[in-house]
Amino acid sequence: MAKDYYKGFAECYHRHFEVNSRGDIRFYTELARQAGGKVLEIGCGTGRTLIPSARAGASVTGMDISENMLSYCRKLLSEEAQEVQKRVELISGNMADFSMKDRYRLITTPFRPFQHLATVEEQLSALKCIREHLEDKGTFILDIFDPDMEILTDYDRAEEFGEEPPFLLSDGTEVTVSYRTPSVDTVNQIAHCEMIFSKVFPDGTRRRDVQEFIMRYTFRWEAEHLLHRGGFRVVKVMGGYEGEPAGAGDLVFFCEKLHST
Ligand SMILES: C[S@@+](CC[C@H](N)C(=O)[O-])C[C@H]1O[C@@H](n2cnc3c(N)ncnc32)[C@H](O)[C@@H]1O
Structure with missing residues (x-):
């Protein structure tokens, strides 16, 4: 069962990663800016990558299971310019079980929200929901750590x-x-x-x-099989946010829909 692990930790979480940067904000902001369509950020948390993406001009929907993270994100967003606020929609939801009317050009999972799903069934259920909400020519980014x-x-x-x-x-x-x-x-x-x-x-x-x-944790090739089962083709894998080869600590999968499923 998907769970909220972030009750009461939103400000601590946000401030910590503001001071100790993960180096992924430019990567997500550029992807969102260049998407040319609506973006869905799954597990958006406090808006650490979502708000910079909206500032860069992207229309972003942020989804999170944690009310505490979402409400901190709303607070930060309220301090932004009106045009930035207008580009953002925040919704409460579980990535393993959601249904919305919109379809998205880009769906992202910045900083490993997918790894909070405890079972393969939940992972497959999340991939099914993500696939349903992705435009046919859209891109899905799965962001997990590379197990050491x-x-x-x-x-x-x-x-x-x-x-x-x-x-x-x-x-x-x-x-x-x-x-x-x-x-x-x-x-x-x-x-x-x-x-x-x-x-x-x-x-x-x-x-x-x-x-x-x-x-x-999910190993690189296991993730490729899982994504395939979930109806995705992996078109690129990076080991970090600057295009490092796999093996550098992170696993960032660029996925497209497999049309044959
Ligand atoms: C490590 S934080 C990443 C937050 C944000 N993406 C960032 O980069 O700072 C993981 C986020 O995923 C959210 N999350 C965990 N399980 C979820 C689920 N089943 N559905 C939606 N969000 C979930 C958590 O509440 C948390 O905000």
Whole structure:
């Protein structure tokens, strides 16, 4: 069952990736700007890539399962110019089960929302919905991480890792993010993950908030088979957002509809 893993974490999430950039905004903004038709961003979250795409002139519909992420996105959008706001529609929805009247030239999944689906059935259901909403000549971008066997088989997972530069929330709280992967279910290919927000409030008190979530990992060739089953042909694969070859950490699939299904 699809789940909202982001309740109460929207501002922390957004500020963290604002300060510690993922380097994917230009890639998504350019794709959306050049799409020449309507764009659907699945798992749009706080609008990290959606709002820059709308600023660049794209008409974008953002869908997300998390009300908290959507409401933060609405707040950020309300601070944008009227013409940018007019180009955006935000809807609450589950990528594994949605139906809308519009069809889209470009459908994207920036920063791995697809990996929050826990089962192959849900993944196939999502691909079916995405295919139904894609124009015949449209492009679907699947964005997932490239599973790293060393990380997945590291049994010292209690360790926190990845402490990055701190950032401030609107109330002055200082936050530092770190991560933990307490367990990996290698049978079902599910990593149980934690994003840990270590906070220092303006009065000096400290607290750690832990966002628990799952990431279902899918290997490159498995993803190609899955996409084929879902009615897509993979036309290009990149290992990052600058055209790196596969093997560089991310997997970005450019897909078209397979008309023979
Ligand atoms: C890592 S965040 C990425 C957010 C945004 N795309 C970005 O690049 O910052 C994953 C997003 O996917 C959303 N999500 C997870 N499962 C979903 C589902 N079944 N349907 C729609 N959105 C989902 C989450 O609520 C979250 O906002």
